[in-house]
Amino acid sequence: MALRHAVLAALLDGEYSGYQLAKAFDAGVANFWHALPQQLYAELTKLEADGLIAGRQVIQETRPNKRLFHVTEEGLAELERFAAATAKPSFIRDDLLVKVQAVDRIEAAPVIEQLAARARTAAAKAGILEQLAARLRGGRDEADFLAHGTRLGPYLTCLRGLAFERETRDWCERSAEILRARYDGGRQP
Amino acid sequence: MALRHAVLAALLDGEYSGYQLAKAFDAGVANFWHALPQQLYAELTKLEADGLIAGRQVIQETRPNKRLFHVTEEGLAELERFAAATAKPSFIRDDLLVKVQAVDRIEAAPVIEQLAARARTAAAKAGILEQLAARLRGGRDEADFLAHGTRLGPYLTCLRGLAFERETRDWCERSAEILRARYDGGRQP
């Protein structure tokens, strides 16, 4: 069970609708997990049926009605159990890496292009995460926040995402440059 | 189709049996993809049926017989097509991050322990990848290898893996320290 606990963790910071959660789990701002809207709606239904979250209907005049969810005590207990169990290792699985692995046996140009594109999206995500980190710190400097701030968790996962995106950007840029120097849009000899 | 192309890319460097591939795709040394033995045996069967790889039986006296596979021209063409198609973005999905996200609402001690454990495995993987990088360079210095070496692909994915593992180690160590300073094995106030 995977998404389940990610949703519980996301709901710790307040009430969210499926739609709001979907936005958070989508786009680069998903620091610690990723999921599509359909998955989230399904998972919210199951979590509510299991009593781990509870929802309340919010009637809106000008917008469709929505349901806002929060974690119940049972839900918190479930998170607690999950966090105490040993985590399974995580793996890299990335199409782009497969392409780079093969790059000197196939046409290099499209791979170089994709590396450049990935570098750009990683840089953009890094920018967003920098802003998120600043917002989470809320004016304090980092040392102060780490010593006295509430909710270190989201800040730490944000730092992780930030480091990851910067790393991705740097590696993509460097790799693209190296490959350009070797193959310059052409093919392997 | 995902694993398919990872297997093709892995087979570019020579002939491998399912068993040998499984070792490469398992353990930390899977620079660019991860898969379990069962998946690999199934995928090899399909790839052979589709004519993208070909295998030859090797009869062994003291060991069970095995089949060694290599990529066919059709297989290479398929990789080519795959590499030219735009890559889908990759996402972080890590149990440990979910736990850290929730850390100040639940018992911190087990999370800190798991961060420390993850730091250790990441450090170990980094060590293995450093050795792999040195082996791929084969005595030359990096600039020389990047300019004149064959098979840049595996080296670049290795560098990526190395940077990722170091990053993971550093983040885990730092986060564990920060959390220890705050909660020191105890619970959130």
Next chain:
DNA sequence: GCTAGCATGTAATCGGTTACATGATTTT
């Protein structure tokens, strides 16, 4: 008038994980 955003889902499929199964040889 058209596009983007709010809000929520169902159904089919695919890819990955878990569990189970076998059997010989080499190393501890």
Next chain:
DNA sequence: AAAATCATGTAACCGATTACATGCTAGC
């Protein structure tokens, strides 16, 4: 004598992706 290594699979299940579906409001 026990454990690890070589070598190859089958079957059931679960989680994630893709495709499809609906309908109203705000802004360009």
